[in-house]
Amino acid sequence: MKKDFFNVLSVQEFIQKLHSFTPLQANTVSIEKVDGCVLATDIIAEEDLPLASRSCMDGYAINASNIFGASEANPAYLESVGDIDIEKPASFTLQDGECAGIVTGGILPDGADAVVMVEHTESLGAGTIEIRKSLAPYENVMLKGEDATTGKPALTAGTRIRPQEVGMLAALGIQEIPVYSSPRVGIISTGDELIPIDEKPVVGQVRDVNSYTLAACARRAGATATTYGLVEDKLDSLKEALENALAENDVVFLSGGSSVGVRDLTVGAIEQIEGAELINHGVAISPGKPLILAKCGNKAIWGLPGQIASAQVVMFVLGMPFLRYLSGDTNAFDQSRWPSKQAELSRNVASKPGREDYVRVTVTEKDGKNIAIPVLGKSGLLKTMLQADGVARINADSEGIYEGTVVDVLFF
Amino acid sequence: MKKDFFNVLSVQEFIQKLHSFTPLQANTVSIEKVDGCVLATDIIAEEDLPLASRSCMDGYAINASNIFGASEANPAYLESVGDIDIEKPASFTLQDGECAGIVTGGILPDGADAVVMVEHTESLGAGTIEIRKSLAPYENVMLKGEDATTGKPALTAGTRIRPQEVGMLAALGIQEIPVYSSPRVGIISTGDELIPIDEKPVVGQVRDVNSYTLAACARRAGATATTYGLVEDKLDSLKEALENALAENDVVFLSGGSSVGVRDLTVGAIEQIEGAELINHGVAISPGKPLILAKCGNKAIWGLPGQIASAQVVMFVLGMPFLRYLSGDTNAFDQSRWPSKQAELSRNVASKPGREDYVRVTVTEKDGKNIAIPVLGKSGLLKTMLQADGVARINADSEGIYEGTVVDVLFF
Missing domain, CATH: 2.170.190.11 (Molybdopterin biosynthesis moea protein, domain 3.)
Known part of the structure; x- marks a missing residue:
């Protein structure tokens, strides 16, 4: 185990590493299920639309x-x-x-x-x-051909399909559509204090929250999610679970206990998997800094923090966009395209320069203005995530944001 | 047939009529599938979270x-x-x-x-x-009990479930969750110029675009959608198709030819259905004014315009929120909660006072500002919908919006 492998990348550098993975192969999806997918090839019109003026x-x-x-x-x-x-x-x-x-x-x-x-x-x-x-x-x-012209692309590769694109496909009579595959995601939780959700905890035990939350996040990003349950905090068990999940999926998210020991174990298990290469350990993002990324062929292993709020924020800011990227969305990491709302910050928020902070906020309207109120509280609690409507980003080059500054609240 | 039944309601009045329908009954959904549903009852904690400090x-x-x-x-x-x-x-x-x-x-x-x-x-x-x-x-x-306290609600009825609420349910060990049912939606297209999408059109024929687009919209609103195909522009055929769809669904969307004759036929067919009551014909919205709404028990029939752009905008502004309302979302019609982005209008846009206009726009960034550029073009074309990122609302009391005004672009 290399305890010294901790190389904090900027978020932009980390996203560059993610671009070393290639979008998944194309398959075809029926028109009833194609909404939300990304076109893998141009769609060529076989006749003019309209057929006549x-x-x-x-x-x-x-x-x-x-x-x-x-x-x-x-x-x-x-x-x-x-x-x-x-x-x-x-x-x-x-x-x-x-x-x-x-x-x-x-x-x-x-x-x-x-x-x-x-x-x-x-x-x-x-x-x-x-x-x-x-x-x-x-x-x-x-005019004849104004919507689409015979032999020319009516929709271009890379387009994310919305209901109106479904309409264009129907208009052209195309029922099986070539799109990038949806990622298959495997989810593993580790931490010896965790128990399955159908068991009753005693003091010192906590039910496995991350498996369900992260699966919901993956599904929101268009992926299919399989949970592999709880794995012991042991090198062999972790290695075996990772290998199984990796064989059946394109991406594996492992969320592991919050201690440095568990993270070392994750790194150790990854290093024992044949063909796996540790890409990075550490990203300048708060919460979520101890993020681990590894590559095995074109398959990805993510080691997420165990704290639920940290795990979910990392999933939202980097994991879900990565899944969308794998399914062909070239703008997946462009936060300016995410559902967001502008709001004035209700108080000063400090931040350490050199890292991107994602501050959980609620948004309320006051005197016709949207106000973003930071959610304070311990990040080990679920409560702060339940209260939050979304997150406001504080850039890495900033020491914080003053009260009254307009921020983009990214909804989750 | 009452040709004179055309009573243009304001959008707010129309939404009030929609509130005469009641949200669907509760059922239970497994924790793997509950994301996006709305809680039908409070979720009471059976133990403290955390169990100890x-x-x-x-x-x-x-x-x-x-x-x-x-x-x-x-x-x-x-x-x-x-x-x-x-x-x-x-x-x-x-x-x-x-x-x-x-x-x-x-x-x-x-x-x-x-x-x-x-x-x-x-x-x-x-x-x-x-x-x-x-x-x-x-x-x-x-602290012990800081996230949830034994015997008290940890989540309240009416909450729309996100990944973090899924996490709270997992933390409490709740695997079957009481939520409002998702609406079952039936979709019918009518118009004698229409052909099924697997047929080759000749001049004068158009493939059935609306069935597929509207089904995609309904699914985006969390509903299950069944398409009933094409129905002849005849009173008996329409009545029979409506009856069938109504028997199997909570809501039926019928999109019909653009001529007044077809709309009269829809009204006529509705009037012949036992227990059906015409609620309204005409809403002060552009596009989409000739919207028909009928009620049959707690089931709804919507007569949408046949023009694809009009049908889809009405679906987006009123139909999809109605489906979310039926599935328990009390804020379904509150546009301030929809994914949106503020942008400066690139040119003056005129509007008739007395109606809400939804102007299709694209959003681009220029000199660090978001600019909303109205999409011009004929509303019978698919192209205008494909180009648009979303719509900007011009309120009913306004004659238009000047260039440079900041508008909310609602994404679709």
């Missing part, structure tokens, strides 16, 4: 040049040659001086290039339509 | 009164009577003048009420410990 309004299809200059004071008059059925393209071609009734979604007939809204027209009888507005070509028209 | 630090357990006034210049000297095992409470009681070695998480022995950090001590040999700091009672100690 369609009206955005109820009104009359016209050729814009026929009504240039038309106004309330100087209306144009066109002859209506019929109404266009929404299901079928018109059987006729518009000639100069002609128009045709059209509803929203209706296909523009040949010869038409714009649609005048019914509000700007009046039917004078005998097929004559008065038009009191001029239009530019293509006005109120969804 | 525990140390937050590595150091020495002491009685604070023994070292009052201790400092660098004036240290106190105590006799160490041993080290406390993390798994077991100490077998001894601290007497005046005594201390005991303790690690983080260790149980305080009787007679101790605080822990001095190892950094503020020095072992002088022969069991004598020099202590260079005074402490208040309970300093560096997690």
Whole structure:
């Protein structure tokens, strides 16, 4: 065991190390389950969307040049040659001086290039339509191919799929979608004072909180999570548990007792696993500094602190983004894209320069302003996490933040 | 059919109508799947958490009164009577003048009420410990019952469960959790120009985008979604499809062609369903004004616009919050709690007073500021939704927002 392997990286340096892992391989996912996944390849349109130019309004299809200059004071008059059925393209071609009734979604007939809204027209009888507005070509028209063009990418690789992207896939008739795989995550807890949650603790024992909390975090990041239960604080047991979890997963999170001894044990167990390489031990982040990272092929082992608040904050700030990164999200670590709210800090908060502090806060509204109130209390308690709405970051180059400063509260 | 039943409610009035539905009944969900659910009852602790007072630090357990006034210049000297095992409470009681070695998480022995950090001590040999700091009672100690007290609620009904609440449930050994049920949602599309997504469209036909997009939205709101496919634009077919979907679900979303005729058909079909009552037709929201709401017992029928952008914005602003409300979230409609980001509007945006406008925007960073750029384009296209990061609300009492105004962008 190398007790001296403690090399505190900055958060940015640590994230660089995480980028030495590559996103997972692609597989296909059905359209019903694809929301939230990241596209592994471009999606090429096999036909134009829309297939033909369609009206955005109820009104009359016209050729814009026929009504240039038309106004309330100087209306144009066109002859209506019929109404266009929404299901079928018109059987006729518009000639100069002609128009045709059209509803929203209706296909523009040949010869038409714009649609005048019914509000700007009046039917004078005998097929004559008065038009009191001029239009530019293509006005109120969804052009053929405007949403997607045959043979061109309609969605590009790396796009995280939302309901609207699901809609585009449906529009193109694509039911099996190539996406990056979701990470399979294994979770292990160690600490001899821990007992399974279905047992009754006696004084000195604590139920295994981390397995369940970290599994919930992993699932929120889109991963599948398997808990491997509690493992004894012994080198052989830890090594065996890590090997098992590593065989079945892409990432293993081990949260271990808070003492230096347990952390040394984790490092020792990792060093005994064939092909495993210790990447780092120590990150300049509070809470969470004694974080361990190891690599075994493209699989990752994380040694998280045992204190629940520390373990969860590290998971939120680095672990969950890493899982998203593995599933193809190139912006996974960009905190400016996370759900957040700006709020004024209610009091001064001190911080040690050289480390990123994540201060748990609650957010309340006062006099129309959002106020972030730091949650004080011992970080071994669950309470501080339950009370917090999220965390505010104090950058590594800062000694703290003054009361009244506007901070981004990252919600968890 | 009542063509004249079109009564435009304000968004607030509409939300009041939605509150006439009651949240779904409770059921129990296993701890592995409970994240995101809302507690239906208080969770009462069956034992104290922590079970006994525990140390937050590595150091020495002491009685604070023994070292009052201790400092660098004036240290106190105590006799160490041993080290406390993390798994077991100490077998001894601290007497005046005594201390005991303790690690983080260790149980305080009787007679101790605080822990001095190892950094503020020095072992002088022969069991004598020099202590260079005074402490208040309970300093560096997690008190027995501080996280949860036997017989008292540890979590209260109405709490939406996050990973940290999962942790509290694990800590209490609660594996089956009483939560409000997730809504079962049925989704129907109508419009004779629509075809199933596995068919190839000809000019005039469009694949069924709404079923898939709306199902993804419903699932994001924690619901289970069943799609019932395409239904003919006919009264009998619509009525039958609605009845089927209603029998199997708590909420039915029907998205229908964009023409007034189809909406009238929806209203007509609803009126023919036994026990169904039309609540409203028309909400002062853009896009989405022709929204239909009906009630059948505690089940809801929503008639959404057929235009995909309108349907999705209504789903986002009202439908998804309604599903969360049904699953017990009392703050479901409070937009200030949604993932959002503040950004400066890049240009003036006009709006009709009397309606809430939801303007699709992209958010980019420029000179360290977030800029919200309205997405222009025809709302019948998917493109505008694909480009948008979210929506900015223009309140009903406003005629628009000027360039440079800071808006909340609600992410979708």
